[in-house]
Amino acid sequence: MTDKFHQPVDAAQVPRFAGHATFMRLPAVADAEGLDIALVGIPWDGGTTNRAGARHGPREVRNYSSLMRSAHHMFGTEPYKVANIADVGDVAVNPIDLMDGLRLIENGISAIVEKGALPLAVGGDHLTTLPVLRAVAKNGPVGLIHFDAHSDTNDTYFGDNRYTHGTPFRRAIEEGLLDPARMVQIGIRGSVYGSDEHAWALKQGVRIIYMEEFVARGALEVMEEARAIVGGHATYVTFDIDSIDPSMAPGTGTPEIGGFTTREAQQLLRMLDGLNLVGADVVEVAPPFDLNGMTSIVGATVMFELLCILARQIERQKNRIAR
Amino acid sequence: MTDKFHQPVDAAQVPRFAGHATFMRLPAVADAEGLDIALVGIPWDGGTTNRAGARHGPREVRNYSSLMRSAHHMFGTEPYKVANIADVGDVAVNPIDLMDGLRLIENGISAIVEKGALPLAVGGDHLTTLPVLRAVAKNGPVGLIHFDAHSDTNDTYFGDNRYTHGTPFRRAIEEGLLDPARMVQIGIRGSVYGSDEHAWALKQGVRIIYMEEFVARGALEVMEEARAIVGGHATYVTFDIDSIDPSMAPGTGTPEIGGFTTREAQQLLRMLDGLNLVGADVVEVAPPFDLNGMTSIVGATVMFELLCILARQIERQKNRIAR
Amino acid sequence: MTDKFHQPVDAAQVPRFAGHATFMRLPAVADAEGLDIALVGIPWDGGTTNRAGARHGPREVRNYSSLMRSAHHMFGTEPYKVANIADVGDVAVNPIDLMDGLRLIENGISAIVEKGALPLAVGGDHLTTLPVLRAVAKNGPVGLIHFDAHSDTNDTYFGDNRYTHGTPFRRAIEEGLLDPARMVQIGIRGSVYGSDEHAWALKQGVRIIYMEEFVARGALEVMEEARAIVGGHATYVTFDIDSIDPSMAPGTGTPEIGGFTTREAQQLLRMLDGLNLVGADVVEVAPPFDLNGMTSIVGATVMFELLCILARQIERQKNRIAR
Amino acid sequence: MTDKFHQPVDAAQVPRFAGHATFMRLPAVADAEGLDIALVGIPWDGGTTNRAGARHGPREVRNYSSLMRSAHHMFGTEPYKVANIADVGDVAVNPIDLMDGLRLIENGISAIVEKGALPLAVGGDHLTTLPVLRAVAKNGPVGLIHFDAHSDTNDTYFGDNRYTHGTPFRRAIEEGLLDPARMVQIGIRGSVYGSDEHAWALKQGVRIIYMEEFVARGALEVMEEARAIVGGHATYVTFDIDSIDPSMAPGTGTPEIGGFTTREAQQLLRMLDGLNLVGADVVEVAPPFDLNGMTSIVGATVMFELLCILARQIERQKNRIAR
């Protein structure tokens, strides 16, 4: 069935520095028609409260995704052989009107979902996940596995502003997009606004696993708990690049020391295998603060790990149908 | 009268790298009470259509203004001996609500103007000049000397959004803050959206001096024309750092090659001497795109040149009163 | 006729940081069929004797060409209204086999020429111009206007190696691709291997205008001479980014201080208008040595200037045919 | 009692990029009067034998301390509610006279100690700790917990020069400021001048825990030993940023690979809780060698961890008095 699927440019024939920079060197297509997985950019950081720049994330993650090859060395999975995957470009955005930005992003992701493809998005700041959830949770609340340094469940900023990259998951719970009982946040750390900053989230039933607990228990044990929390129902995965240590991912707006190593991140991501995912994203890659593309390389690799997880899910589904 | 005025820290006693980074190493004061000139930051880039980052401008211009000394080597002026000058801090801003941002900036500058001080502001993107003009032009339209690579007189962006850093001077003319017959734009260059991009501004009577005309005529002749255009009435000066060549001021959102050299900029600025200024600003210094502070050093030096012009104006006024 | 032509993405609707990075935000097309001008990358630096990196040039010039708008502010030309222009991608290259690399590049450019389009190429190192000339000079030697810090007419390097970025124009003369009597090199400067380094070229009749002569005479006079040298016959234009001063274009392999300002470069380029060009290139943009994209911005702008010159030539030709 | 204490600017109202860059966004005060803890800069690197630049440390640590929030997410401590803390500015220094520099630093810290405040200093190179110890150990030798890649107990450099950043702790022992039996150095590593480089320190009774021993035993066990060594008596804590791995803290003069991760550093620092501290410092942050503020962020976070430890000590003392 491979020959029906889009294939990346072959780096053994065309060097990695050549050609247009699309996600994973896959073809750029007009829309998600016929795709199993749609790679999509969300170049928007309108919710950023401090250092903006994640608007440039999709461009640079595309650029450095040229370094990715076509098979996963541990799973053995060759995603482009088991699923039809392409780069659908960036959703429309509005850099100067926050509410219009949210509307446009939701529209863009909805267009993917309506074609039956799984969205794998690259942000953008973390507020972009809110309109993505609006698009993927149209049939009811979904679960969430959330890798991040920050809980992003605050209420308001700068007066009574309810939409920033510090509030998306509070809004998503309030809007019924997320089931707080099926939410787990992993890697939370750093100084907080007050000793009760996480009280609201905890009260909703969100499970917060601080970095210190992660260090004590390890990726395997933590992910087993996370898998139990979300269970077999529809689940979304959101990966904030600032969950990674700033030495490995300096190009982000709100760095917090003491983060995941990339090795730990890979362990965590590989344990997503077998869940029932409705989409995933990598957010907060902010190239203006990056160093020689280091963070974009991490973002591209996280994206590739997620892509393999989604492709394996597609493969299982196709095998079930085939049986 | 010197001993009544705020003085900068003496770099021959306290090294430049020591101490808090205020504008020109002057005292940080709570408000403009008693000041002749108020140095103020506007850390906001909500109108930026491409590369944000000017929100970080005031912080870094303050940092590098430590390199400035206390006398002008050509004028001989010692500004801190002839005027009372201090750093009044940053105006309040809102990074995620454009209209609230404009309101807060206007309030902040109005508070300075109401104390009788001249504001010398550091942006921020160029949309910040609109609320500054609302504050300084409360008694009627003012003239404008505008150094920039771009005319910033476009109408709308991203649908019908009327407020971006590409539109402030159209809005200011429409609001009656600027008298287009007393407006001159110098250094305009670079590719344009269409061959008629500047038609509206020209129709209002704005004088646009393209870089090519500047090169042909020179700073002296161009500024003589500019001085004639604004005359002796109330005039504002706005200096977009992207008027400078990107090799000298790379830290900005919309670079255009072929800009002013800093030497030319100094020639231009010194020819502002003797006008009747109601305030001035330096905008679009975007540190995330800067290189080792190079652009902030230019910004701080432009600020010092403007400061000397304003101080000389204060000195003349005081002399007139004394006579 | 505009609606038949490819148009760039509209930056007033889609922000510059969004979408795939093609040259000038034009559509990526499969080949030059139907094009008047083909924008093409040559990601190859196999002839580089010191600091490689120009292989990454096309990728980054594409990236920063997002800053270009659609009209020339001095000519008033709107190139995408008068000519059909698109991004045909990169030619095939071979990064580890020099002779195969030269063959592949010639093939790639020949495919454009055979479609009747003018190639506007972005290198790559300056040796890439040799196979380009083999493609565009199939009907006999062409003239050359050559902007560079170096004459690139040396004979051999590292033993008897005849193909490096220091030798392309000697080879091109020897191969009958260039008519030395119709060749002019402008901006040559910097220390040389020996006081007789340029003797061979001068003997062939090449006109070398050192930077010092350029400074003394100015762009207008120098270009009038250059235009007289090449006359109305078929001429190629090659622009080595190291002709620009390293402060403005640091991202290059062989920097020489004392170069053209970008303003001078724009003056020079605009004086190409009206010649009979068979193609043009911008070479030696080496992103690994660049600073925040500064050199790629210059490269993209030089490309836009050349694009306008070529579009105006197309327009004239169409008008002649129409008459 | 909170309302009597200085409070940092609220980042939910004033964005982090706005306002003057003081330590932790706390008020800048004239002296330590009324303070429990005085945050102070020591911008001096006169003892640096190789790569200078730590003189710029306080400025940049202040800058990036804007990222710190007001509560510790593990302790739950809100330091600004339990102790009166402010930024007292930088001590006077002399960048070109080493002995005068040492004298001025001692004076500056003595002024804090005499007001009854605990100094939390940011260097500066490690020689700055010598005059700090002269100020805090006026009543007799104190214990020392010393995190570093280097023992800094060498004797002389460049002839018979006794004061460099490689000698402070030898001098401090000789001067009776430190009790070698209550000294522990943790994280020591890297090539040495000779196999006997640490012989003198070991002979005095200093406990040196090499990085390799730390890796084998872990933070908990090592710190239990360290706590036993210093016991309940007066102890100073000095944290050389080069104890951290250079990938996480590249901005330092004498990097040594194989350092602490920031996560390990946080574990170590939190185990200082409950000791009897007379002050602490973070030294050797050298911004000219830093990358996008990465090291300053680590420095600011280490400072915040130390601040919480000191605030908890103040809180315990106040509770004891209240009882």
Add this chain to the structure above:
Amino acid sequence: MTDKFHQPVDAAQVPRFAGHATFMRLPAVADAEGLDIALVGIPWDGGTTNRAGARHGPREVRNYSSLMRSAHHMFGTEPYKVANIADVGDVAVNPIDLMDGLRLIENGISAIVEKGALPLAVGGDHLTTLPVLRAVAKNGPVGLIHFDAHSDTNDTYFGDNRYTHGTPFRRAIEEGLLDPARMVQIGIRGSVYGSDEHAWALKQGVRIIYMEEFVARGALEVMEEARAIVGGHATYVTFDIDSIDPSMAPGTGTPEIGGFTTREAQQLLRMLDGLNLVGADVVEVAPPFDLNGMTSIVGATVMFELLCILARQIERQKNRIAR
């Protein structure tokens, strides 16, 4: 016997920033005559398929090797007291002719081997190890301990090109330079061209220890296996800097996240002690992609660790002879 050996410049007398930058501040000598160990540069990256720059590796590793001192803090070894070591300069190279480059490198290393010295080389890309093996394996195949992110046992690239930095160990096995049964590759990771990419190497008997296996088993256990594989026979050690995590060694052409920490690398390297080595190298340090010399510092330290291992081997041999 020390006084007969070359000694590095003493940093306690001559600061590290002073003097010519030779490897380890040792004397530059004309050839390997009289040396036990020859430090040699191979400034060549002709086999690089993506991001070139390792040609600049020897220059910058020399520069940062000034930070190395003269004794190993764990072994206690003082290499310059037990072996005669010097910097023999760079081998001749040819940057534009791959096959001539390989020939020249082999000649350069052969000249060292023929003098009876052990070569400790700094590349250069990994293809440089092939001609080094041709020089050191003249008497029959040697064993290999290979630290790398990539197996480098692919067959051809860009058509039928057999010599790239992705193929050296396949060629070396084919040429009989390496005994595949005595080869171990440690740290292999990252996406692969296909799920069977390593099949050829595995079929030859090469032992591949993926990073994931290393993480599970630890350095001690893995190296015990590696030591058993190579046994007491002649063995070469090659250290690709991309085996280290890109956060610690960003300056390399083919970064892969999830790499060794430098601490792990030091553990691995120290376990080479006691083997029978015929030489060693550090390759793929590519300064144009480095950040403030971070990767060169790692490269210099890896070189120092290898130097101590080789010096200890020399010392044992001399002791055996002496006995």
Add this chain to the structure above:
Amino acid sequence: MTDKFHQPVDAAQVPRFAGHATFMRLPAVADAEGLDIALVGIPWDGGTTNRAGARHGPREVRNYSSLMRSAHHMFGTEPYKVANIADVGDVAVNPIDLMDGLRLIENGISAIVEKGALPLAVGGDHLTTLPVLRAVAKNGPVGLIHFDAHSDTNDTYFGDNRYTHGTPFRRAIEEGLLDPARMVQIGIRGSVYGSDEHAWALKQGVRIIYMEEFVARGALEVMEEARAIVGGHATYVTFDIDSIDPSMAPGTGTPEIGGFTTREAQQLLRMLDGLNLVGADVVEVAPPFDLNGMTSIVGATVMFELLCILARQIERQKNRIAR
């Protein structure tokens, strides 16, 4: 006579990135014996009042001097054919003892002068010129042509400290090393400590040509005046890299906008031809503040221009003797 002289490595045979980094790729020699011109480094910045780093200047100027070739393209001079020139290494320095540093530098330069060679030095901060003058002016005061942004004739700093990089020429006049009537300073600019900052120097008879005067009169006229001032007697040339514009030479401690272009600097330097020079230096190249070696390239080229001037002087002297 060429074959008796030291020759640089031939870049057409050995690529520029290969081999040890000596000045101009010349041999490193033990002392100035037999040399006409000695290239020497002075790695010391003990007089720096703000941003140190010039101590690293010689290392990096050596590194980038690899880009220099062997003939001057305007003079036609081939310096290595007419004079015996080599790299004598760095003088001894003391980074932590200012007065010892001055003593060591004087000794180092005296050793060159005593061998009869002309010193061409690379600093180091500008205070290094004072001990150089002590060495070259042993027979009486010399004239000075001084390119700089700053007059460096202040009296004291930080209390009564008389030796900083802001005071060397006051001290040199006081010590009778310089004849103020034969001194000219060119390019002076930037804000000053007070309107009378240059009064002392002017009173001694020093001719100060501000940048503004230079711009008005041009290099030719200014240098004719300068040549008249120093006449045919012994003269020293000192070139502070901060005389160049910071966009071209950002790597320096005290940048001032509006500086010389490198083209102007070359014009100025070439007009030194024919004077009677006793030595020359390039100072204040501070690599920690540099950008991709840009400033070191300028420094190396200025050095090459000075080298050609000195070689031409040697050639004239030899011709006179021969006649």
